Amino acid sequence: MIRLDGVTKVFQTGVFGRSAFTAVSGVSFAVEQGEIVSLIGESGSGKTTVGRMVLRLTQATGGTITVDGRDVATFGRSDLHAYYGSVQGIFQDPFSSYNPVFKVDRVLGMIRANYLPRLSDAEWKRKVRDALEAVSLEQADVLGKYPHQLSGGQLQRLLIARALLLDIRFLVADEVISMLDASTRVDVLNLLSDLKARGLGILFITHDLSLGNYVSERTMILQRGRVVELGPTEKVFGDPRHPYTQSLLASVPQLHVKWQARERDARTAWESADGDGTAELVEVSDGHLVALEPS
Numbered sequence: 547m548i549r550l551d552g553v554t555k556v557f558q559t560g561v562f563g564r565s566a567f568t569a570v571s572g573v574s575f576a577v578e579q580g581e582i583v584s585l586i587g588e589s590g591s592g593k594t595t596v597g598r599m600v601l602r603l604t605q606a607t608g609g610t611i612t613v614d615g616r617d618v619a620t621f622g623r624s625d626l627h628a629y630y631g632s633v634q635g636i637f638q639d640p641f642s643s644y645n646p647v648f649k650v651d652r653v654l655g656m657i658r659a660n661y662l663p664r665l666s667d668a669e670w671k672r673k674v675r676d677a678l679e680a681v682s683l684e685q686a687d688v689l690g691k692y693p694h695q696l697s698g699g700q701l702q703r704l705l706i707a708r709a710l711l712l713d714i715r716f717l718v719a720d721e722v723i724s725m726l727d728a729s730t731r732v733d734v735l736n737l738l739s740d741l742k743a744r745g746l747g748i749l750f751i752t753h754d755l756s757l758g759n760y761v762s763e764r765t766m767i768l769q770r771g772r773v774v775e776l777g778p779t780e781k782v783f784g785d786p787r788h789p790y791t792q793s794l795l796a797s798v799p800q801l802h803v804k805w806q807a808r809e810r811d812a813r814t815a816w817e818s819a820d821g822d823g824t825a826e827l828v829e830v831s832d833g834h835l836v837a838l839e840p841s
């Protein structure tokens with residue numbers, strides 16, 4: 547289980563880091579193996595920062611992140627190496643994840659060199675074949691090629707296949723669908739569901755409400771670094787209790803102009819509710835938590 551307890555990230559900004567910016571504030575949630583949890587919020591709400599902290603690409607400045615009971619902040623070099631053997635991240639832009647002068651074989655081979663040095667050639671070949679098959683990629687379509695010779699959808703799948711070579715237990719998927727075309731989107735979403743069925747725990751980060759609704763059993767709504775609503779996906783979508791969640795959902799089928807107006811309405815509602823930042827998550831029904839000001 548990945549577990550966050552009161553996790554906060556304060557960035558030092560400005561000349562000589564004299565001012566501070568709180569990007570993530572008091573975030574708590576858990577992802578079990580075999581479930582997909584969506585982290586939904588508008589651009590700049592802190593989603594990627596949460597994902598990067600889970601992957602220890604940046605350190606939390608408050609709270610704790612534990613994976614199977616171990617605090618990731620305490621990991622040294624060798625602990626981290628072992629950690630990345632079971633927890634991997636896939637980020638928005640698949641192109642930047644690949645070195646353009648390395649052929650696909652070499653990108654995959656680096657996993658073997660780093661994590662599976664004792665595997666025989668035959669075992670390795672079988673592993674590559676299985677991983678590519680799991681993401682519906684033909685070996686002939688990708689092996690021996692350079693990244694620029696592949697489509698965005700193929701690269702995205704390849705990133706997932708690379709993670710699968712490692713028998714990971716958790717995946718952080720940050721806006722993985724955003725740059726895919728509509729037909730490929732559904733395939734990758736279905737692939738994530740297959741991985742879940744195979745026991746993976748997935749933190750699915752997106753700004754797109756409909757994607758979160760499609761894949762996840764639980765949903766968190768993040769607004770300016772705070773979780774304002776959290777619960778079973780059908781409750782958060784079907785019975786949203788926080789004004790911000792309500793306005794996000796109401797704006798989905800509408801035009802951009804209206805979105806901005808609604809966004810402002812939600813901000814005003816939330817800012818007045820959140821005056822001193824003491825809003826606490828209150829359980830409104832089984833497993834459905836909403837940030838409410840104590841009365």
Ligand SMILES: Nc1ncnc2c1ncn2[C@@H]1O[C@H](COP(=O)(O)OP(=O)(O)O)[C@@H](O)[C@H]1O
Nearest residue numbers: 557559569587588589590591592593594595596
């Ligand atoms: N390294 C950094 N230094 C300072 N501010 C940062 C840094 N990384 C992210 N931020 C800020 O933290 C906020 C959240 O960013 P991010 O987690 O990328 O949001 P999201 O993924 O939801 O769009 C943004 O205001 C962003 O500008």
Ligand SMILES: [Mg+2]
Nearest residue numbers: 593594595721
């Ligand atoms: Mg992001």
